[in-house]
Amino acid sequence: MGAIRSGKREEWVSAAERLVCESADHVECPECKSPGLQVRDVEYGWGTRKGVERYLICSNCGAYNAVTMRHAGPLAETSLMAAE
16 A cells, blocks of 8 residues: 545545544545544644644555644634645
8 A cells, every 4th residue: 555645635624624523533534535544743833833734644545645734823713724
């Protein structure tokens, strides 16, 4: 099984958003629709430039992507962006 970086950006952002409220066991891979994504969060920055890189990996098909979760202001302004 080889790892592939997925091009389904919006679906990966949606998966990252769902992981805020749901267990990784219940969030499906955007590629193969298998539940159980592996998740690793890595914090970066300081002050108002803090955020988290959320790495999502499917153990079933090997697809992966990274989503940047920036926290540069009030919670309502939090933005998510999948890596290109």
